[in-house]
Amino acid sequence: MQNNNNGTGSAFAIQPAGVMNQLPEQFFAKLVQDVNRQVAAGHDVINLGQGNPDQPTPPHIVEELREAAGNPQYHKYSPFSGYAFLKEAAAQRYKEDYNVDLDPETEVAILFGGKTGLIEISQIMLESGDICLVPDPGYPDYWSGVALSGAEMAFMPLTEDHAYLPDYSAIAPKVLERAKLMFLNYPNNPTSATAPYSFYEQTVQFAKENQIVVASDFAYGAIGFDGEQPVSFLQVPGAKEVGVEFYTLSKTYNMAGWRVAFALGNKEIIRLINLMQDHVYVSLFGGIQAAAARALTDDQQCVKDLVHMYESRRNAFFEELEQIGWKAEAPKGSFFCWLPVPDGMNSREFATLLLEKAHVAVAPGIGFGTNGEGYVRIGLLTSEERLREAVRRIGKLNLF
Template identity: 45%
Template sequence: MAEFIPSRLVQALPDNYFTTMDHRINAVVKQGIDVLQLHTGSPDQPTPNTIIQALNKAAQLHENQGYPPAGGKRSLKAAICQFYLNEYGVTLDPETEVTVFDGATVAIAALPQALLNPGDVMLTTDPGYPMYFVCPSLADADVYGIPVRAEDGFLPNYTKIPKSALQKARLLMLNYPNNPTGAIATEKFFADTVAFSQEQHIPVVHDFAYGAFGFDGKRPLSFLQTPGAKEQGIELYTFSKTYNMAGFRIGFAVGNASIIQALSRFHDIDHSDVPSAIQDAAAEALLGSQQSVKDLCALYEQRRNVLVSSMQAIGWDVQAPKGSFFCWFKVPEGYTSETFTDALLERAHVAVSPGVGFGTYGDQFVRVSLLEPEERLKEAAERIKNSGLLKETPVQN
């Protein structure tokens, strides 16, 4: 069979860090070993039945069997506006301040191409979602990760950005509640972000993928709730987490009309639009009862409590996240994120994600998901205890 050479752009793309890790985990599983897979980010609960019923009904409508309208059905855009008004008190124009796309990942990949030119810089946090570090290269642009630390609530300090990066910065990408750290944004931080955006004339994109999940009675803030935010940026939202609709592949963006227009224009050329029946199911999710969302948040909070208390009980000094469905645990003294991840897999048969995969400043942490039942989370702690890892001082190579 002939072999053809991919473009220079494709050749330059980095390998997916976590694909290599999946291969290692699968190799252990193929040996017949039960691996507790706490590295995944795919929701484990079912899609609410009302949404499934809406999809089944919508799929039978003749009006939904042709090409969907560019940028989203008017009915879904109206539902999005009503949802943001109900949940956050934010008023949106469905015609100019809303656009729909097939999954938030599509928007994350598209935004640098829609807003950046070669040599421009996108600012984000380090650690942060790995896609943020890769996608600017699709626009021949660069990325600068602002270091974030536990003592600062994993929130970036804009005054610490080097002048060399700031001069070329043309986009700021944020994500709170945060993947991987579980941090949530404060009113002051979002106000500082608006002021920074105004001063530097840098648009803001806030990835609100985990917006439904805040713990200890604290509800995550929408960036657009901040005075002046809608003038300075947009917010991305996905149905995957809030409504367990990961397989439906649908998300939306709301906010600044000029950014929405650029994103929509790019999406119209580069992607097909979301099937109309899925859009109707999404509208049902937004306008229907939100009790399933509250129940899901309570489930994750209970799992968080079980996991954190179980790990603390065996001597691992870990801190509880404030939101998302991830925990960000500092590795024991003497380990890096990779050496501890390897040890957990080999000796405890527990799979977690090494923090270095989320950025340089994640190398002393591992990400642990809350997407397994409580019994399995307790079992993970028991396996780690029995492995003896926490009582050893690792040998440095």
């Protein structure tokens, strides 16, 4: 009998690095599996559980890529930190939208999507023994970056009675002594809360006093309702001294699959991000950079139209919620809604019930942290008609 051990006498075993066992569970992957199982069984599932924009990228951006793809210059390696014209476009957009002045060369880094930057900053700033302050509930990929860095997390509860803003005075002194990095995210995923200018003033002061770097995740920065534009962390004097902001084209221009984002702010952090990326990547395909620059510098009517669409969807959705007695606060920003579960149920039980009985997928709040329990997150990422239909299906379960 042939020995398949190549004569070594023992089976070859893959021994991964210990950090691979520290990575958090990707609970969205299970959500997708559960939805696919219902679809495979022949059910019409209305999937409100994910955060993937449902509209196409505006045609003028697509056309720019089509033309740029034929440019031989872009068939070569891009400059390691990206083309200057794209960094200049990002700086221009921040000046026009938020009156923030940025040096394109030293205060803007091009990222392979916002998620990449959110992982990188933990690896850049943290090591074993350090603490990262993380919102709870919050975006689970913050946890991934901290795990890869070997550091620890301390959670900042986001509660309704505190407007889903962290209470810095509640953080223990022994935690602050070891804290080096803090994640913030407004408009917020999952709660959809927005942050006022005064909160960021407080944040800058808190960061300076405690020597904590701020990572502001501004992924939904373009999406504000009722005539209110979300506030950028970088608008506050002193913000660039203590941190950076992450901005993505994924939500603003329906470019989630294009993987274009930026880190903006503190020069030393931008230098470190570029240094890390020099060792891992050569920058984005030049044609995509050209299209991204067109998105940022062209007329912004497509963004206004998109925000109007989400606001209209929000209004239609909450009209239906009122009809079935499901009481919740309408979001002021993002394309998410944060809804309480019925009494006597937890968020996983409720989400499972909705999927199996109403064929409506929602994200259980516990997947975003302990303080997410008691809520579910839904995305306004389908038509008004389908959003209304989803609520009507839920209403037939007589849970409210």
